[in-house]
Amino acid sequence: MNLTDTQRRLLAFLREHIARHGYPPSQMEIAGAFGFRQNRSARYHLEALAQAGLIELSTGRARGIRLTFSDSEAAASAMPDGLLQVPLLGRVAAGSPIGSDPEVRRELTLDPSLFRLRPDYLLEVEGESMLLDAILPGDLIGVHRTPQARNGQTVVARIEGELTVKRLDSGPRHLRLLPRNPAYAAIEIDRTVVDFAIEGLFAGLVRPG
Template sequence: MSRPLTARQQHVFDFIVKTMGEFGYPPTRAEIAKALGFRSPNAAEEHLRALERKGVIRIIRNTSRGIRLPNQEPQDLLDSAVTTLPAANIEAAPAGLPVIGEVAAGSPILAAEHIDRYCPLPAEYFTPKADYLLRVRGLSMKDIGILEGDLLAVHRTDRVRDGQIVVARLEDEVTVKRFKRQGHQVTLFAENPDFAPIEIDLRSQPLDIEGVGVGVIRGGNGQALG
C-alpha cells in the first residue's frame, strides 16, 4: 500500500472484504453505493479506482463484480488450462477441483460419472474453499455475471443464509439460484427477470442444498472472476 486509506476508502474496502467473506464474490458498484449511502455507482467507482491506485484491490475492467484482492491472484494457476480427465482411469484423476457436467437424476452430484475433467486450481483459492466446479447451464443468473458455460465454484454445505447463491436439488433437478427462507417457505430467485422465482413449501416438497457458490470461472477457461 503506497498511502494510508481515507476513512471513506476504508469503509469501501471493509465492505468489499465483508461481502466476499459472506457470499464468495465481490459487490457491484451499485451495491457499494447503496450500502454506504453514495448518491450513485459512479461515486463508488471513484473510490474503487483510488483503492486500486493504493494497491489494496485490483479491478477487472468491463465486469460488474470485477474486484479482486491482490492476495487472491495466483496467476500461474489461473493461466493453466482445464485438464481432461482420462476416460479409462477415473481413480488416477489429476489434482485440482473436479468439474461437474450433467448431473443424472437422483444421483450424488460428485458421482464419478459426472466428473468431466479437473481444473488445476487449489480449493483454498476460494473463500470458503471450493469442493467442485459446476458447469452452468442457461442464463437464469446472468444479471450477476453467471453465464452459460461458466464454471461455478461450489463449497459443499447444507447450511445457508438468505441472499446466498446456492446449488439446490429439487427432486431430480439441480439448479443455481439465490436463496431466501421464511419459516417453512423457501424461495429460489433467478437473477434474470425472464425467470420466475421457484417457491418451495418444505412441509410437502423436497429440497436439498448441495452447496453455496463461492466464485465463477468465466467460460470454464481458467479465468477466475469475482
C-alpha cells in the same frame, strides 16, 4: 508427490464418491468411470495411491479402499504449492432445474484466489437466470459443499433429483429460490416438493477463455 493426471483424477473421484454415497467405489466402478478395459488397470492406479500414502487397500474386499488423509490434506499433498485441483462433475441449471451428471469429467488446477470459499467441485452453468449476478452460460461455478445456507446467499440446490443455482429466499413461512433475471420466475419450495436439499454455496467461478 509424483502422481499422474489419472491418479489425481482417481483420488478426486474416490473423495467425491465417498462423500456422495458414504462408501468407496468398487474396482469395476472405477474401471467404468475411467474407461479402463480391465479392472487390473484400476488396481494399478489404486496401488500407486496406496504407495503414496493417500489411501489404504484391504485385500479380499470389493470396496476395500480407505482414504488416509482428509480432503484438504490429500489435495494439498497432490497439488503444486498454493494451487487447488478441483473436479468438474457436471452441469447445473441457471434456469429451470436440470438433471446432474456427477461423473468426474476432468479436473482443473486453479488459483484459490479465484474463489471466496474453498470449492469442493465445479459445475458447468446452463441457462441465463443468474445474469444479473454475472453468472453466464458456460461458466464453471465452484461449489463449497454444505447443507446449510443463510437468506440471500447464492446456493446450488437439488429439487426432485435435479440441480439449479439460485439466490436463497428463506423466511419463517416460505422458502424460495430466486433467479437474477426478470425473464425467469422464482421457484417455490412447498409441501408438494418431495426432494429438496441445499447441496452447497456458490464459491466463485471460472470463465473458460
